[in-house]
Amino acid sequence: MVSATESSRDPRLAVEVAGIRFHNPILTASGCCGYGLEFEPLFDLSRIGGICTKGLSAKPLQGNPPPRIQETPAGMLNAIGLQNIGARAFMEQKLPRLRDYDVRVLTNVFGYTVDDYVEAIHMLNDGDGIDGYELNISCPNVKEGGLIIGNDPRAAAEVTEAVKRVAKRPVIVKLSPNISDVAGMARALESAGADALSLINTLVGVSIDIHTRRPRIANVTGGLSGPAIRPVAVRMVWQAAGAVKIPLVGIGGIATAEDAVEFLIAGATAVQIGTASFYDPLATVKAVDGLSAYLDKTGVASVSELTGSIDLSPPPRGH
Amino acid sequence: MVSATESSRDPRLAVEVAGIRFHNPILTASGCCGYGLEFEPLFDLSRIGGICTKGLSAKPLQGNPPPRIQETPAGMLNAIGLQNIGARAFMEQKLPRLRDYDVRVLTNVFGYTVDDYVEAIHMLNDGDGIDGYELNISCPNVKEGGLIIGNDPRAAAEVTEAVKRVAKRPVIVKLSPNISDVAGMARALESAGADALSLINTLVGVSIDIHTRRPRIANVTGGLSGPAIRPVAVRMVWQAAGAVKIPLVGIGGIATAEDAVEFLIAGATAVQIGTASFYDPLATVKAVDGLSAYLDKTGVASVSELTGSIDLSPPPRGH
Amino acid sequence: MKDLVGTVEFNRQLAPRYFHIRLRLPEAVGVLSGQFAMLRPQGLVEPILRRALAIHRADADAVEFIYLVLGRGLEALTRVREGENVDVLLPLGNTYPTDAVTLEGRRALLVAGGVGSPALFMLAGDLVAKGADVRVYFGGRTKFDLPALDEFEALGCPVTVTTDDGSAGERGFVTAPLERDLVADAGPNGSVIYTCGPWPMMARVGAIAAERGARCFVSLEASMACGFGICVACVVEVCEGSFAPPFKYQKVCTEGPVFPAEAIVW
Amino acid sequence: MKDLVGTVEFNRQLAPRYFHIRLRLPEAVGVLSGQFAMLRPQGLVEPILRRALAIHRADADAVEFIYLVLGRGLEALTRVREGENVDVLLPLGNTYPTDAVTLEGRRALLVAGGVGSPALFMLAGDLVAKGADVRVYFGGRTKFDLPALDEFEALGCPVTVTTDDGSAGERGFVTAPLERDLVADAGPNGSVIYTCGPWPMMARVGAIAAERGARCFVSLEASMACGFGICVACVVEVCEGSFAPPFKYQKVCTEGPVFPAEAIVW
Numbered sequence A, B: 001m002v003s004a005t006e007s008s009r010d011p012r013l014a015v016e017v018a019g020i021r022f023h024n025p026i027l028t029a030s031g032c033c034g035y036g037l038e039f040e041p042l043f044d045l046s047r048i049g050g051i052c053t054k055g056l057s058a059k060p061l062q063g064n065p066p067p068r069i070q071e072t073p074a075g076m077l078n079a080i081g082l083q084n085i086g087a088r089a090f091m092e093q094k095l096p097r098l099r100d101y102d103v104r105v106l107t108n109v110f111g112y113t114v115d116d117y118v119e120a121i122h123m124l125n126d127g128d129g130i131d132g133y134e135l136n137i138s139c140p141n142v143k144e145g146g147l148i149i150g151n152d153p154r155a156a157a158e159v160t161e162a163v164k165r166v167a168k169r170p171v172i173v174k175l176s177p178n179i180s181d182v183a184g185m186a187r188a189l190e191s192a193g194a195d196a197l198s199l200i201n202t203l204v205g206v207s208i209d210i211h212t213r214r215p216r217i218a219n220v221t222g223g224l225s226g227p228a229i230r231p232v233a234v235r236m237v238w239q240a241a242g243a244v245k246i247p248l249v250g251i252g253g254i255a256t257a258e259d260a261v262e263f264l265i266a267g268a269t270a271v272q273i274g275t276a277s278f279y280d281p282l283a284t285v286k287a288v289d290g291l292s293a294y295l296d297k298t299g300v301a302s303v304s305e306l307t308g309s310i311d312l313s314p315p316p317r318g319h
Numbered sequence C, D: 001m002k003d004l005v006g007t008v009e010f011n012r013q014l015a016p017r018y019f020h021i022r023l024r025l026p027e028a029v030g031v032l033s034g035q036f037a038m039l040r041p042q043g044l045v046e047p048i049l050r051r052a053l054a055i056h057r058a059d060a061d062a063v064e065f066i067y068l069v070l071g072r073g074l075e076a077l078t079r080v081r082e083g084e085n086v087d088v089l090l091p092l093g094n095t096y097p098t099d100a101v102t103l104e105g106r107r108a109l110l111v112a113g114g115v116g117s118p119a120l121f122m123l124a125g126d127l128v129a130k131g132a133d134v135r136v137y138f139g140g141r142t143k144f145d146l147p148a149l150d151e152f153e154a155l156g157c158p159v160t161v162t163t164d165d166g167s168a169g170e171r172g173f174v175t176a177p178l179e180r181d182l183v184a185d186a187g188p189n190g191s192v193i194y195t196c197g198p199w200p201m202m203a204r205v206g207a208i209a210a211e212r213g214a215r216c217f218v219s220l221e222a223s224m225a226c227g228f229g230i231c232v233a234c235v236v237e238v239c240e241g242s243f244a245p246p247f248k249y250q251k252v253c254t255e256g257p258v259f260p261a262e263a264i265v266w
């Protein structure tokens, strides 16, 4: 497939996050694009800003038993259990083919202990064609007896500092939404050295089949994603934007260019599209084109002008 | 209007929460039924288990400027700002008419300081026809500089203890979902003397108009409710059920008897229907009838057998 | 107020984005001019909320609405076909005070802006039927924004049309002929103005009425979740003293949608 | 794999809850027997996810599906009318291995349970066209659960029908005549069994095949969010050694939906 050339790109869409230059602010979200290559038959990967891989661990993982998903109103629950081929296999089998495209590659990384993260980052440091790391800190902390690392600012900062010490590439830390104080968490991660923050991961949810009385997800709890959670995600981006100076990547229920613009206005510099790619596999490329159309229509010079441009003056009457 | 008589009631639906006997487990949620009387033209209030009033404060409140609501995918945001006529006016103007019905009345109460709560409860203690109190602790704590009382177990326990000292009626404390540790919060409130817990209140969200770049809610943030949040609510009920012995009232996205059953199975003894009454004003009475139909179909003897009956054994294969 | 299942008799397009729907009701419902309904195609899952529409016409067992599609709620309504069902809560809200016209013999000036017109159509019909002196001022952005203009014209009262782009009637705002006629008409009995349309238009009409000392009633819109007073979403800020304490915010769905213009903080 | 907009040519009811839809595609798509598609009425907001349906028939520029409505996704599909659009991602998944039939001359036994039959219909047609010895065993709960039975019968190969309630064909499970015939047939070349239907039925068919030493391929269903490998939701547990390491869970949408029966942990 012939890749999108510089000339076919809309320069108004270029953004920089954590020192990484993206052609446009539309990325795939982790766990919602496989390793990126699954989209090859559908569109030229060079057309989107970036790919954020399925969460990678130092060793391959089997994941959870099925059923792993359940549809919910305007959303879905998932408990995939981070099934992945492992960092090593990713670098050997997937990364070389991703290098055929002019698209930024973020590897999403997770672990149950600080050492898990460090080990995976050590491996990935050798990967040619990786542009940055995204840390998924929404995993149960096995050391602390299953408390979620991402719900505890101290634990999250500890992971971030440890990773920053070894990482040869920029580190984006991905926030859990299951917390009461987003601003405090964002500040803790900024102080710990995070180059950028991405948010939000999924909200924890449960769905029960009233006929069998069994949870509809084998793991009992699952992560809620999709349009249903968009208002929560916009709120958290807005709160984080008010708390830190490092750039933000907005995630949560984004399906269209209009949704992406909402996150940019709230304070994000780039966005990731997750669940929408399941039901609209071309959602990312459509959003890229839609952003250009939005700029045309509104006369805004570039997407970066949108970032944080929320207008908090009182609304006119009669609304 | 002639009230539902004992004989027209399904005895299998009766439940007890915090020492209060409800004819059935279907209540209206606070802020989604006015003061109950608004439903008079539509159905006989004695047909439902209970009414939980709009949040009452010691003094009347003006509420927020409009716009106060915005529809979102499978849900809505609201920031009414707790506009209410005040505890005194409620007792004088509304309560006497509610006494015409054989329906349990919970008054939802809120404040910005411990004293606010105590003052309102003192007033309501004189109200003839009130069966219990529900404490809304999702308000910003003005003393602590705007931190939400309901997000902090210590502050929430303090309010609960103070209210329990003066309350002449059972106290149900309503949990905020914007917290990371539901179980811990539930335990703190149980220890503080709460007679029951109700959950969940709304998730904090933001929606931005991408054309004006203004928040779609004048208050900027609003509370997300409706079917979109149901999986989060079921999860929290399930987690709270595992943490405490006091009964739970499930709330969040419930629109039908089937939804109510899901919350009972997760661990609730009763439920409240909120947002659904806006788009289906008969949702509560339909749910009461639907519960009887569910018992008929499944042969379950009473709704109280459903409470906490979730089956966590591994699912059969092939799903 | 009843929550009924209406069956579509017709649901036809009038102009780009404007539709006219007629629902047969399972029982008779008494409707007053200015009242509205909350509608949703039966079984619709998304969007969840019903939409508020003024009752354009009411027969013994049927109601009609004229609607402008702005988003996906009314878009979904356009897809409902003859024989299919719509959940409809009605009648809702208050009505227009008309004693000054029917008893005191004042002239009624009805000022409609675009899709504000359905909220005034029953009023126009009622007043004409009672032999009142009714004049209609109907403004729209273009000739396509004058929904059911023909129905107003068929009532037999004078109808003055304006469009912002001059594609029908006078070019300009509907407040221009209103002001002209109010000056020309200023007689002992005066006029009563009834208006429904975009907020800035109603604000201007209210101001004109205040300047001329004419009474003025406005029919407001607001974001509504329930339409019958349980959500407290649909508020409008009112002037001190215009309503009994304690609230400066009044609910459009139950205290309105019709308010005296001077009660509103424009 | 392409994401196309199909236009409904027909969408008709076959039996209570069973429908048959035909979509004209804007371009030709090569489809192999056993492949499937992910569908959603265009513009549908709720439910969000597409639904997986086996491709029942494929022409140069059209595809057909037969579906059983279980919930609100396929319910929404029933409301799409002639001329309206459906988003359709196809073709997805692998195909049935048929060399043992077409090259080695073994007999093909196709065992369909209810709405599992569409996943076998193209296979039946292909094998019959190649002159293979094909026998179809079609079981349903009642005579209403034998969708497109007439289309199988029109292929000209023998079709044995069973229903749980005896309302059509033999009373009982479809595995009864299968077992009978397998015993009767036990010849040097043996048979290859292809099956699609409820999990317990396929498990039993797999066990029968294993006992008799017949090869058996099953076409599985699983909860799918995407249908093309990006969500990792649709997994099935496979036996050690049946697939290359490291996974004991294989994706039904990309590694399947067709698996050798012996690879599955039933």
Ligand SMILES: Cc1cc2nc3c(=O)[nH]c(=O)nc-3n(C[C@H](O)[C@H](O)[C@H](O)COP(=O)(O)OP(=O)(O)OC[C@H]3O[C@@H](n4cnc5c(N)ncnc54)[C@H](O)[C@@H]3O)c2cc1C
Residues within 6 Å of the ligand: C036, C051, C052, C053, C054, C055, C065, C066, C067, C068, C069, C070, C071, C072, C073, C074, C075, C115, C118, C119, C220, C221, C222, C223, C224, C257
């Ligand atoms: C008492 C009352 C009577 C009404 N009578 C009529 C009538 O007879 N005919 C008619 O066409 N409409 C009438 N309306 C307005 C109508 O309710 C809204 O236009 C409708 O809810 C929009 O629904 P939607 O699904 O098309 O758009 P939505 O998806 O709800 O909204 C789409 C866009 O339009 C904006 N919007 C929504 N509601 C309004 C509004 N009220 N005013 C301005 N912008 C809005 C939203 O912010 C959004 O940007 C009335 C409203 C009220 C309160």
Ligand SMILES: Cc1cc2nc3c(=O)[nH]c(=O)nc-3n(C[C@H](O)[C@H](O)[C@H](O)COP(=O)(O)OP(=O)(O)OC[C@H]3O[C@@H](n4cnc5c(N)ncnc54)[C@H](O)[C@@H]3O)c2cc1C
Residues within 6 Å of the ligand: D036, D051, D052, D053, D054, D055, D065, D066, D067, D068, D069, D070, D071, D072, D073, D074, D075, D115, D118, D119, D220, D221, D222, D223, D224, D257
């Ligand atoms: C590869 C593949 C091919 C398929 N081919 C066909 C086909 O040709 N014709 C056909 O009718 N169906 C087929 N299915 C099954 C079909 O995808 C589901 O039945 C459909 O998604 C249900 O959608 P719904 O909106 O009707 O129900 P939903 O709202 O999705 O579900 C309603 C209820 O059914 C249950 N349910 C959902 N999916 C399944 C399932 N797969 N099996 C059992 N219970 C389920 C849910 O848990 C829920 O309780 C196929 C599935 C796969 C994976």
Ligand SMILES: Cc1cc2nc3c(=O)[nH]c(=O)nc-3n(C[C@H](O)[C@H](O)[C@H](O)COP(=O)(O)O)c2cc1C
Residues within 6 Å of the ligand: A029, A030, A031, A032, A054, A055, A056, A078, A080, A082, A108, A135, A136, A174, A200, A201, A202, A223, A224, A225, A226, A227, A229, A251, A252, A253, A254, A272, A273, A274, A275, A276, D231, D232
């Ligand atoms: C099936 C699925 C798998 C996911 N896997 C991961 C993962 O491996 N790592 C991670 O950080 N987030 C993962 N996520 C979370 C998404 O990246 C994203 O943060 C979340 O789904 C919200 O965005 P959305 O609403 O656009 O899907 C996953 C989400 C889904 C739905």
Ligand SMILES: Cc1cc2nc3c(=O)[nH]c(=O)nc-3n(C[C@H](O)[C@H](O)[C@H](O)COP(=O)(O)O)c2cc1C
Residues within 6 Å of the ligand: B029, B030, B031, B032, B054, B055, B056, B078, B080, B082, B108, B135, B136, B174, B200, B201, B202, B223, B224, B225, B226, B227, B229, B251, B252, B253, B254, B272, B273, B274, B275, B276, C231, C232
């Ligand atoms: C418009 C509106 C007003 C509300 N007002 C209150 C309130 O005054 N006190 C309170 O405790 N909860 C209030 N709530 C929260 C509801 O009682 C309920 O907890 C929440 O909406 C979730 O339930 P639902 O999804 O069924 O609406 C309000 C909710 C809405 C939508």
Ligand code: FES
Residues within 6 Å of the ligand: C223, C224, C225, C226, C227, C228, C229, C230, C231, C232, C233, C234, C251, C252, C253, C254
């Ligand atoms: S619309 Fe709910 S109170 Fe007016």
Ligand code: FES
Residues within 6 Å of the ligand: D223, D224, D225, D226, D227, D228, D229, D230, D231, D232, D233, D234, D251, D252, D253, D254
């Ligand atoms: S359905 Fe998404 S990976 Fe198979």
